[in-house]
Structure formats: structure tokens, C-alpha cells
Amino acid sequence: MPLQTEANLIKKFPPYLFARLNAEKLAARHKGEDVIDFSMGNPDNPTPQPVVDKLIEVVQDKKSHRYSTSKGIPAFLRAVSRWYERKYGVSIDPKTEAVSAIGSKEGLAHLGLAVINRGDKVLTPTPTYPIHHYSVIIAGGTLVPISILDGPEAFLRNLGKAYSKARPKPKILIINFPHNPTTVCVEPDFFKEIVKWAKKNQVLVVHDLAYADIVFDGYKSPSFLATPGAKDIGVESFTLSKSYNMAGWRVGFIAGNPKVIASLAKIKSYMDYGIFTPIQVAAITALDSPEENLRKLAAVYQERRDIMADGMNKMGWPVDKPKAAMYLWAKIPQRYAKMNSLDFSMMLLKEAAVSISPGSGFGSLGEGYVRIALVENKDRIRQALRNIKKLFS
Numbered sequence: 001m002p003l004q005t006e007a008n009l010i011k012k013f014p015p016y017l018f019a020r021l022n023a024e025k026l027a028a029r030h031k032g033e034d035v036i037d038f039s040m041g042n043p044d045n046p047t048p049q050p051v052v053d054k055l056i057e058v059v060q061d062k063k064s065h066r067y068s069t070s071k072g073i074p075a076f077l078r079a080v081s082r083w084y085e086r087k088y089g090v091s092i093d094p095k096t097e098a099v100s101a102i103g104s105k106e107g108l109a110h111l112g113l114a115v116i117n118r119g120d121k122v123l124t125p126t127p128t129y130p131i132h133h134y135s136v137i138i139a140g141g142t143l144v145p146i147s148i149l150d151g152p153e154a155f156l157r158n159l160g161k162a163y164s165k166a167r168p169k170p171k172i173l174i175i176n177f178p179h180n181p182t183t184v185c186v187e188p189d190f191f192k193e194i195v196k197w198a199k200k201n202q203v204l205v206v207h208d209l210a211y212a213d214i215v216f217d218g219y220k221s222p223s224f225l226a227t228p229g230a231k232d233i234g235v236e237s238f239t240l241s242k243s244y245n246m247a248g249w250r251v252g253f254i255a256g257n258p259k260v261i262a263s264l265a266k267i268k269s270y271m272d273y274g275i276f277t278p279i280q281v282a283a284i285t286a287l288d289s290p291e292e293n294l295r296k297l298a299a300v301y302q303e304r305r306d307i308m309a310d311g312m313n314k315m316g317w318p319v320d321k322p323k324a325a326m327y328l329w330a331k332i333p334q335r336y337a338k339m340n341s342l343d344f345s346m347m348l349l350k351e352a353a354v355s356i357s358p359g360s361g362f363g364s365l366g367e368g369y370v371r372i373a374l375v376e377n378k379d380r381i382r383q384a385l386r387n388i389k390k391l392f393s
């Protein structure tokens with residue numbers, strides 16, 4: 001009998017598509033190549049100094065070095081409650097309606113285990129950020145993917161159709177707007193429709209609000225929980241990774257329906273001891289910081305969006321300007337249309353020293369597209385455009 005080294009669950013995971021691209025990127029860097037990296041939604045700017053200062057202050061307190069609480073320290077959860085009230089007029093009971101997450105990726109993964117039974121059907125947009133699919137697979141659920149490529153109205157129509165066809169009936173819907181990777185955005189009416197539909201069918205809604213603050217041209221991204229009745233049937237996740245450049249800190253939260261929050265808090269209490277207390281305290285400084293800082297951050301991404309999108313359109317690679325999120329979502333340019341998205345991305349890396357994400361990494365419907373994360377500065381974006389243009393001429 002061979003040594004058992006891989007559970008059946010792990011065997012279900014396809015080889016990580018980005019691994020090949022990452023290996024090539026590293027090899028190019030080892031050769032001294034200056035790779036301009038738009039592949040991951042990993043913010044390049046530093047965490048605000050007051051947040052760093054608070055971490056340093058609290059870490060000096062020896063009492064802060066013990067185990068924290070997986071649910072989140074009360075002061076952090078109160079800050080979550082203030083955040084919801086100030087930004088969206090939503091009232092969240094910090095004791096029963098919010099739980100901290102070690103980044104929203106962790107929160108969503110464990111939420112899957114907390115609410116999905118083996119064999120349950122779960123509706124998700126596709127293509128999408130991988131944890132929206134893999135939280136379902138990890139929990140033993142079955143995906144019912146719905147295309148998000150044609151925008152929110154088509155998504156709603158397809159959602160209704162997929163629900164009526166599915167047997168057994170789906171129990172959960174996972175959504176994310178502004179959406180990664182397609183940048184599709186919604187208005188509050190969309191969430192009203194979702195709440196109406198979810199109540200009628202008793203479907204639990206999980207909304208991922210990761211890009212709440214990365215918004216452009218006056219667009220305001222709505223909170224699902226701000227929809228009347230949303231708390232009866234759903235929860236919402238938020239991360240400090242994007243709005244406060246805190247991706248490495250691993251801090252976020254999930255809020256909403258108290259029964260769902262209790263299930264998540266319960267499973268988390270078996271899995272982890274919570275985020276290091278000094279990080280939770282510093283996160284309070286971030287959540288309480290002035291909205292003006294967020295507008296400045298969004299302006300940085302908006303400028304990058306304009307330079308990249310204008311440059312691509314000018315060289316004959318059509319791309320729309322998104323209203324939110326830190327990405328451009330583009331079709332593979334016509335002249336390379338015969339290539340798949342991984343081969344095209346590999347070619348761009350080899351020939352132009354520019355790294356982007358193949359759309360197929362977000363689900364099969366992402367094939368034919370690529371995602372460009374705006375995490376390089378303006379000069380490097382311009383350099384990337386010059387490199388790509390050489391390839392095009």
C-alpha cells in the first residue's frame with residue numbers, strides 16, 4: 001500500500017494555472033529581466049502610516065502577545081459596526097452580526113464549510129475570483145455557474161433560469177460586485193431584485209464587497225446589506241487588503257445575518273485563534289480613517305486605468321474603462337485570437353516582459369480574456385505599453 005499523501009478533495013483541484021506563469025516570471029527575473037507585473041490584485045502602495053504606527057504601539061504592549069479571539073476582539077467588531085453605519089447607514093450588532101476574517105479569502109472559505117452541506121447546489125457567477133468557486137468545492141457542494149460576462153441584467157435572468165432548472169434546488173448564492181475579474185458593477189436596484197428573489201426561494205446570499213472603495217468617475221458601489229431585508233437572508237464580506245493597502249496583514253470581516261455569523265464564528269473557533277491583536281487594533285485605525293483617504297486611493301487607480309486603457313485602445317487593443325475595481329478585463333487582441341489566454345499571457349511575458357493573468361484562471365468562461373491588475377505605477381504602465389506596442393507593430 002503506498003503512503004497516502006493526498007486526500008480525494010485535493011485531487012479535485014486542477015493544477016494551479018497561475019503556477020506556470022509565476023515560474024516563468026521568476027525565471028525571467030533571475031535572468032535580470034525587469035518584468036512589469038500586472039498579474040495579481042496585490043496593491044503596490046504602502047499601508048497608511050497611522051495604521052503602521054498603531055501596530056508598532058500596540059505590539060510593544062506585552063499583554064497583546066497572547067492568543068487573540070477568532071471571532072475578533074470586541075473593539076474591532078465595534079469598529080466594523082461604526083464602518084457600516086457611517087458608510088452605508090446599516091446597523092450591525094457587533095456582538096452577534098459580525099466576525100473577523102484572516103483576510104476575506106479565509107472568511108469565505110470557512111463560511112463555505114459553515115453553511116454548505118455535501119451535495120448542496122451553490123450558484124456563483126463565472127468567471128470569478130477563485131475562492132467563490134473553491135469554497136464550494138472544499139465544502140463538498142456542487143457549483144451552478146452563471147455567466148457574468150453579459151452584465152447584471154443578463155446575470156439576473158440567467159440566475160432565475162438556472163434556479164428553476166436545478167435539482168435539487170440551490171441553497172446558496174455567492175456574488176461579488178464590483179466583480180473580480182470582469183469589473184461588472186451593479187446599482188442598488190440589482191440588490192433589491194436579489195433580495196426579493198432570495199427571500200422567495202429561501203436562498204442564502206453571500207456578497208463579497210472587496211472593491212467597495214476602488215470606484216471611479218463618481219460611481220458609488222452599493223453594499224448588499226444596505227438593501228432592505230438583506231440581513232434576513234444574507235451576509236457580506238469586506239477586506240482591508242484593497243481599501244487600505246493591507247493585503248499582507250490578513251484582516252477583513254463578514255457581517256450580516258446573525259445565525260450565519262454564529263455558524264461561521266463556531267467553525268472558526270475550532271480552526272484558528274484569531275488575528276494577532278495588534279493587527280486588529282491597527283485595523284480599527286484604518287476603518288475609522290477619513291473617507292478622503294479612500295478618494296485619494298481611488299484617484300491613483302483611476303489615473304492608472306486611464307493611462308493603460310487609453311494606451312491599449314490607441315494601439316488597437318480594445319478595452320473598456322471600468323467603473324470600479326483595480327483591473328482591466330480585455331479580450332485577447334484580434335491578431336492573437338487563435339491563442340488561448342494562458343499562451344497569450346506567456347507570450348506577453350516572454351516578448352514584452354509584461355505579466356498579466358489569463359482569463360481561464362477564473363473559470364472556463366474566462367477563456368479568450370485576460371485580466372490586467374493596475375498595481376504598477378504610471379511610469380511602469382507607460383513602459384509596459386511601449387513594450388506591448390513593439391510587439392504589435
Ligand SMILES: Cc1ncc(COP(=O)(O)O)c(C=O)c1O
Nearest residue numbers: 041103104105129180210239241
Ligand atoms: C473579490 C475578492 N474577494 C476577496 C479577495 C481576497 O481578499 P483578502 O486579501 O481579504 O483575502 C480578493 C483578492 O484579490 C478579491 O479580489
